[in-house]
Amino acid sequence: MENDELLKKLSENSKKSLMFHRICAYCMVGIFLVVGISAYMIVPTAVTTVNKINDVAIAAEDTLSNTNDLIAEMDKTAKELQGIGDNMNNLINENSEAITDSLDKMSKVDFDGLNKAIQDLQDAVGPFANFMNKFR
Numbered sequence: 147m148e149n150d151e152l153l154k155k156l157s158e159n160s161k162k163s164l165m166f167h168r169i170c171a172y173c174m175v176g177i178f179l180v181v182g183i184s185a186y187m188i189v190p191t192a193v194t195t196v197n198k199i200n201d202v203a204i205a206a207e208d209t210l211s212n213t214n215d216l217i218a219e220m221d222k223t224a225k226e227l228q229g230i231g232d233n234m235n236n237l238i239n240e241n242s243e244a245i246t247d248s249l250d251k252m253s254k255v256d257f258d259g260l261n262k263a264i265q266d267l268q269d270a271v272g273p274f275a276n277f278m279n280k281f282r
Contacts, residue, residue, distance in 0.1 A: 238245070
């Protein structure tokens with residue numbers, strides 16, 4: 147009798163165990179379906195997003211490269227401008243005395259007197275020029 151009871155208990159336990167195993171299997175199938183559907187919905191969007199990010203990164207890299215080239219050109223131009231400025235300073239320093247003398251001489255010129263002399267010359271030569279133009 148004890149064996150029959152033991153067999154009954156084993157049979158009941160086996161049925162319960164089978165029921166729990168089936169429940170676990172159905173749960174696993176449900177989880178697999180949820181994960182599969184989620185992957186089906188999320189993966190294409192994620193791939194598109196990653197591709198867009200990659201394109202933006204490539205564009206940013208190109209922009210940085212172009213910026214570096216531009217900065218190098220600007221540095222070169224700045225050095226050239228500095229050299230030109232230094233040359234101008236040297237030229238002015240070397241010729242400052244001559245420039246000062248020239249400006250002093252120009253300031254001493256009597257432009258009003260010069261204009262008057264030109265007018266007098268024009269008044270004196272003007273009639274002669276008109277007379278000569280008649281023989282042309």
